[in-house]
Amino acid sequence: xxxxxxxxxxxxxxxxxxxxxxxxxxxxxxxxxxxxxxxxxxxxxxxxxxxxxxxxxxxxxxxxxxxxxxxxxxxxxxxxxxxxxxxxxxxxxxxxxxxxxxxxxxxxxxxxxxxxxxxxxxxxxxxxxxxxxxxxxxxxxxxxxxxxxxxxxxxxxxxxxxxxxxxxxxxxxxxxxxxxxxxxxxxxxxxxxxxxxxxxxxxxxxxxxxxxxxxxxxxxxxxxxxxxxxxxxxxxxxxxxxxxxxxxxxxxxxxxxxxxxxxxxxxxxxxxxxxxxxxxxxxxxxxxxxxxxxxxxxxxxxxxxxxxxxxxxxxxxxxxxxxxxxx
Numbered sequence: 336x337x338x339x340x341x342x343x344x345x346x347x348x349x350x351x352x353x354x355x356x357x358x359x360x361x362x363x364x365x366x367x368x369x370x371x372x373x374x375x376x377x378x379x380x381x382x383x384x385x386x387x388x389x390x391x392x393x394x395x396x397x398x399x400x401x402x403x404x405x406x407x408x409x410x411x412x413x414x415x416x417x418x419x420x421x422x423x424x425x426x427x428x429x430x431x432x433x434x435x436x437x438x439x440x441x442x443x444x445x446x447x448x449x450x451x452x453x454x455x456x457x458x459x460x461x462x463x464x465x466x467x468x469x470x471x472x473x474x475x476x477x478x479x480x481x482x483x484x485x486x487x488x489x490x491x492x493x494x495x496x497x498x499x500x501x502x503x504x505x506x507x508x509x510x511x512x513x514x515x516x517x518x519x520x521x522x523x524x525x526x527x528x529x530x531x532x533x534x535x536x537x538x539x540x541x542x543x544x545x546x547x548x549x550x551x552x553x554x555x556x557x558x559x560x561x562x563x564x565x566x567x568x569x570x571x572x573x574x575x576x577x578x579x580x581x582x583x584x585x586x587x588x589x590x591x592x593x594x595x596x597x598x599x600x601x602x603x604x605x606x607x608x609x610x611x612x613x614x615x616x617x618x619x620x621x622x623x624x625x626x627x628x629x630x631x632x633x634x635x636x637x638x639x640x641x642x643x644x645x646x647x648x649x650x651x652x653x654x655x656x657x658x659x660x661x662x
Contacts, residue, residue, distance in 0.1 A: 348527070349523050350399065354368075356522065358511075358515050358547075359393075359509075359511045359512070360397075363506045363508065366504060367384075367397070367504075370382070370384075370503055371401065380433060380481065380482055382482070382502040382504075383482060383502060384401070384483075384506070385441075385486075385487070385493075385498065385501040385505045385506070386484070386487075386506050386507075387486070387487045387489075387490040388488070388507050388508035389488060389546070389626070389630070391546040392546060392547070395486065398484045401435065401484065402435045407435060408431065410426065410434060411437045411439070412426060412436075412438055414438060414441050414444040417445075417448055420451055423448050424461060424463065428461065428478070431479060432480055433481070435481065435482050436481055436482070438483065438486070440486070441486065441493065442492035452497070453496065454475075455478055455483075456500045459477065459479075460475045461475065463476060482503070485501070489621075489625055490505075490507075510545035510633055511547065512545075513545075516539075516543050516545060517537065519550055523551050529554065529558050530568065532567070532568065532569040532570065535557070535568045535572060538574060538577075539553050539557065539577075542582055542584065542585070542586035543586060545630070545633065546630075553582070557572060557573050557577070559576075585634060585636070585653060586634075587653075590618060591627055591630070592654075594612055594618070594627055594628075594631070595637070595650050595654070596654065597612055597615045597616050598644060598645070598646045599656060604645060604651075605640075605645035606640050606644060609624055609628075612644065631650075634649070635649045
């Protein structure tokens, strides 16, 4: 028997295995179906693809589904993991014909490493410089046909030359609707063998930040709470379990509330810059911009203006504070 705790195996278990199981993002799925079917009909390798959007919306899952559709292997790495040119060269030269290379957080690639990708993506060759100074020379190694699938939460941080090389398409993943979130939670509950009432599903969906990864995390924590207290999972159970881990009726966690309250209380509602908010809340700027802000904006609690972040009237209402319209 494996010594790996079962909980470490849950997320792969919840990942959709077929296109029908993948709920939402219908436009992207339709475009990918055309891309993959056309490439297969021509007996060619699909062109390179870029996914972008907030964390937890399914970029990695889509990449795995593409690999299954193509019946090929997927090699997974990330921008921060590729520290030297040699790291990327080793990955590329170990690809087999038809493989998919998935690079998560590709916006964090170093510029010199990024430049090695250009000829690999365009011409299927790897340029290697041997030696230094006047005696240095470049040799080219032919690479097997492969498809690069990349994912990023910060599309603006990618250079224009790199973005332009994703000829298969650049796709933005959108937040999920409440109905889609309920479908995802029901599907995950079925896979985990969890019984949840419709009210419980509705309560989890309403607090899941329109994000499947968050919904699955909440579902597992609610299951733990119900098992320990030996109770069924209904709306009341969900509310108690999520309150225990600091999630309110808007799906806000303590870090979200800290950001909003800092803007309201310390900076008079804004406008204020992300770096200033980060200093006031002891959060990283990247975390604020890519994880916290997108959901706050979607819920109408935060507004981005040319001068900075501004808390909305809805944010003041959420904290029972008096709103002063500055417009």
